[in-house]
Amino acid sequence: MANHTHVQNPKVDVQYRRKxxxxxxxxxxxxxxxxxxxxxxxxxxxxxxxxxxxxxxPFILLLAVVQVIFQLYYFMHMSHKGHELPALFIYxxxxxxxxxxxxFLTVVWI
Amino acid sequence: MSTLARKKGVGAVIWDYxxxxxxxxxxxxxxxxxxxxxxLGGLEAMIIRIQLAVPNNDFISAGFYNxxxxxxxxxxxxxxxxxxxxAMMNAVVPIQIxxxxxxxxxxxxxxxxxxxxxxxxxxxxxxxxGAPDAGWTSYASLSLASPTHGIDFYVLGxxxxxxxxxxxxxxxxxxxxxxxxxGMTYMRMPMFTWATFVTSALILFAFPPLTVGLIxxxxxxxxxxxxxxxxxxxxxxxxxxLFWIFGHPEVYILVLPAFGxxxxxxxxxxxxxxxxxxxxxxxxxxxxxxxxxxxAHHMFTVGxxxxxxxxxxxxxxxxxxxxxxKIFNWLFTMWGGSIRFTTPMMYAVAFIPSFVIGGVTxxxxxxxxxxxxxxDSYFVVAHFHYVIVGGVVFALLAGAHxxxxxxxxxxxxxxxxxxxxxxxFIGFHLTFFIQHFLGLMGMPRRVFxxxxxxxxxTGNMISTVGAFFMAAGTVVLLANVVxxxxxxxxxxxxxxxxGRTLEWAVSSPAPEYNFAQTPLVRGLDAYWIEKMEGKKGLxxxxxxxxxxxxxxxxxxxxxxLGLFVSAFGFLFHQDHAWGTxxxxxxxxxxxxxxxFRSIIDDHGFHIHKEEVMEAEKKGAGA
Numbered sequence: 256m257a258n259h260t261h262v263q264n265p266k267v268d269v270q271y272r273r274k275x276x277x278x279x280x281x282x283x284x285x286x287x288x289x290x291x292x293x294x295x296x297x298x299x300x301x302x303x304x305x306x307x308x309x310x311x312x313p314f315i316l317l318l319a320v321v322q323v324i325f326q327l328y329y330f331m332h333m334s335h336k337g338h339e340l341p342a343l344f345i346y347x348x349x350x351x352x353x354x355x356x357x358x359f360l361t362v363v364w365i
Numbered sequence: 366m367s368t369l370a371r372k373k374g375v376g377a378v379i380w381d382y383x384x385x386x387x388x389x390x391x392x393x394x395x396x397x398x399x400x401x402x403x404x405l406g407g408l409e410a411m412i413i414r415i416q417l418a419v420p421n422n423d424f425i426s427a428g429f430y431n432x433x434x435x436x437x438x439x440x441x442x443x444x445x446x447x448x449x450x451x452a453m454m455n456a457v458v459p460i461q462i463x464x465x466x467x468x469x470x471x472x473x474x475x476x477x478x479x480x481x482x483x484x485x486x487x488x489x490x491x492x493x494x495g496a497p498d499a500g501w502t503s504y505a506s507l508s509l510a511s512p513t514h515g516i517d518f519y520v521l522g523x524x525x526x527x528x529x530x531x532x533x534x535x536x537x538x539x540x541x542x543x544x545x546x547x548g549m550t551y552m553r554m555p556m557f558t559w560a561t562f563v564t565s566a567l568i569l570f571a572f573p574p575l576t577v578g579l580i581x582x583x584x585x586x587x588x589x590x591x592x593x594x595x596x597x598x599x600x601x602x603x604x605x606x607l608f609w610i611f612g613h614p615e616v617y618i619l620v621l622p623a624f625g626x627x628x629x630x631x632x633x634x635x636x637x638x639x640x641x642x643x644x645x646x647x648x649x650x651x652x653x654x655x656x657x658x659x660x661a662h663h664m665f666t667v668g669x670x671x672x673x674x675x676x677x678x679x680x681x682x683x684x685x686x687x688x689x690x691k692i693f694n695w696l697f698t699m700w701g702g703s704i705r706f707t708t709p710m711m712y713a714v715a716f717i718p719s720f721v722i723g724g725v726t727x728x729x730x731x732x733x734x735x736x737x738x739x740x741d742s743y744f745v746v747a748h749f750h751y752v753i754v755g756g757v758v759f760a761l762l763a764g765a766h767x768x769x770x771x772x773x774x775x776x777x778x779x780x781x782x783x784x785x786x787x788x789x790f791i792g793f794h795l796t797f798f799i800q801h802f803l804g805l806m807g808m809p810r811r812v813f814x815x816x817x818x819x820x821x822x823t824g825n826m827i828s829t830v831g832a833f834f835m836a837a838g839t840v841v842l843l844a845n846v847v848x849x850x851x852x853x854x855x856x857x858x859x860x861x862x863x864g865r866t867l868e869w870a871v872s873s874p875a876p877e878y879n880f881a882q883t884p885l886v887r888g889l890d891a892y893w894i895e896k897m898e899g900k901k902g903l904x905x906x907x908x909x910x911x912x913x914x915x916x917x918x919x920x921x922x923x924x925x926l927g928l929f930v931s932a933f934g935f936l937f938h939q940d941h942a943w944g945t946x947x948x949x950x951x952x953x954x955x956x957x958x959x960x961f962r963s964i965i966d967d968h969g970f971h972i973h974k975e976e977v978m979e980a981e982k983k984g985a986g987a
Contacts (some may be wrong), residue, residue, distance in 0.1 A: 256641070260655070344566070345627060348569075351570050351657045353629070354657070355657070358676075359606075362669070362670075362672050362673040362676055363606070363669050363673045
């Protein structure tokens with residue numbers, strides 16, 4: 256049922272899809288540029304002596320999260336229709352893993 | 366090359382089952398393999414109960430008792446309950462959602478063979494120097510010190526069969542998300558399909574921690590690692606955490622399908638729609654979610670401190686709420702229904718009080734302060750047997766009786782079925798109810814004997830007598846299966862006459878392609894709706910046409926065999942020079958078979974419209 260959403264008839268709506276593709280290409284190039292830029296910032300944060308590890312490690316982790324979101328949404332098409340369930344499972348897994356690690360860091364003694 | 370309506374020799378039948386990718390045949394494979402392991406685990410249970418029947422017994426030695434006890438638990442959970450659950454899912458779920466097969470038939474077969482070879486590998490330990498002897502939880506502090514290869518068999522065998530389970534779980538997720546017939550929205554899915562869906566999600570998230578734990582253990586025992594050895598800077602508690610992060614959801618992986626089976630049975634034999642369907646769905650999802658937040662309640666006495674214990678205690682008690690919702694929904698389904706006490710219904714009715722007892726002792730165990738008393742006593746043994754036997758085993762027996770006609774085309778004898786039920790039900794309570802009190806009186810679990818004069822004699826004797834009742838019930842069930850197979854009459858589509866879901870609309874057993882035409886689903890209990898409108902069959906959603914089917918393949922068997930061979934090699938690589946080469950050779954078999962799978966184009970085949978029409982005319986038994 257729901258899996259037919261991205262099966263398209265090539266003869267229908269050529270113009271609409273061409274416009275849509277061009278737009279998507281633009282998004283991909285923009286996010287690709289941003290990702291390279293973020294990587295450069297990460298390298299800079301490590302290289303610059305003025306930042307201590309207490310700043311640069313969480314900072315890089317934050318940049319990594321942003322990159323993962325770009326990757327998932329702009330390159331793996333999670334922003335498209337028909338990806339609600341994969342998104343649900345990814346976020347479900349993230350929540351479960353987060354709660355587990357959180358419990359280890361806060362209440363459970365190892 | 367359709368295999369419809371063709372008589373075959375024994376060799377051809379065996380080859381057919383070795384290569385099959387049909388979910389209905391894989392269900393039968395799971396049922397047979399799981400059933401054999403269930404008998405094996407039951408035999409081990411009988412040895413345990415005979416040894417504990419009288420004080421100071423020397424029926425078996427202490428060391429052998431440890432092996433039997435470990436293998437009883439491991440076999441029952443991983444090799445009996447899990448595959449039997451998969452047998453029910455495979456037999457029913459694709460038909461319940463109006464699909465022709467699972468999403469990945471090849472992977473389905475691979476999942477079975479991985480489980481099978483893992484289970485065989487684990488049990489070969491009996492003949493190759495001794496079985497694992499550190500309990501089914503195999504805590505690292507104990508298992509690292511085990512001198513035999515038993516633990517290595519446990520680690521490698523469970524790793525292989527765990528891969529199979531993970532593959533099976535993913536397959537069912539994709540199947541249920543993508544393969545539902547037109548009109549089968551999520552909120553029209555039968556309860557057993559919902560339970561399978563949530564269970565598969567739990568498998569997806571719960572098995573990776575086990576895999577990681579087993580890899581650590583494998584490194585420590587076979588390849589000189591030290592993840593768990595404190596003397597070398599490791600931490601032995603990590604195993605306990607990893608094991609229970611998997612192990613607690615595992616309990617729900619087993620019991621949610623059991624809930625699903627009972628939901629179907631209650632609705633069918635009360636001739637009523639399941640009461641509170643949407644709250645049932647909600648409760649199932651909630652139990653699945655909360656199941657990941659409570660693992661540390663197995664470790665209250667490890668010394669995590671009062672804050673951790675309190676948090677995990679409260680989280681655990683919260684699970685009683687959705688479970689309670691379910692219990693009330695089942696009661697209200699029966700209320701005012703026109704109830705028929707068939708064999709499956711008797712299991713379902715007996716399940717409610719039995720499982721509630723297990724649930725109540727569960728809340729008692731969850732009370733962290735009190736748990737210091739219960740911990741490692743027979744009280745805990747009684748508790749988890751009440752949930753697993755009173756919940757899961759009852760459900761599997763009920764499901765086997767309920768869906769037997771759908772799987773094999775013949776009804777199990779109802780009289781013998783009821784004899785089985787009463788023997789099993791009485792035996793179960795006789796065995797385990799008294800164990801609560803043995804535990805409260807101070808009898809520790811996992812001991813191979815006890816001394817006279819401590820007040821444990823009567824309780825243990827009663828418990829052993831109960832175990833013999835359960836064994837007798839199992840023997841009657843086996844006799845029933847043989848008699849039915851030899852003498853049973855073929856039945857039609859809907860042998861219980863009150864079937865509500867789609868599986869009762871197709872012939873028994875279902876044809877290879879399940880539905881000649883994909884059905885249109887017009888509501889919950891789709892087949893019941895059609896029957897109430899006076900129709901004989903389902904509303905088709907497509908014209909009759911050629912049906913595309915997957916080709917059978919031997920590759921899943923070969924891939925699994927390769928891992929089996931490889932596990933032997935690496936297990937003995939420290940003792941024998943041939944170990945490592947054999948290990949590598951096995952991996953080459955596996956990877957080679959995977960390579961062939963990747964390069965050979967397999968487009969499947971078509972069953973032509975004329976053949977489908979002919980098969981449909983002949984109906985059941987085709």
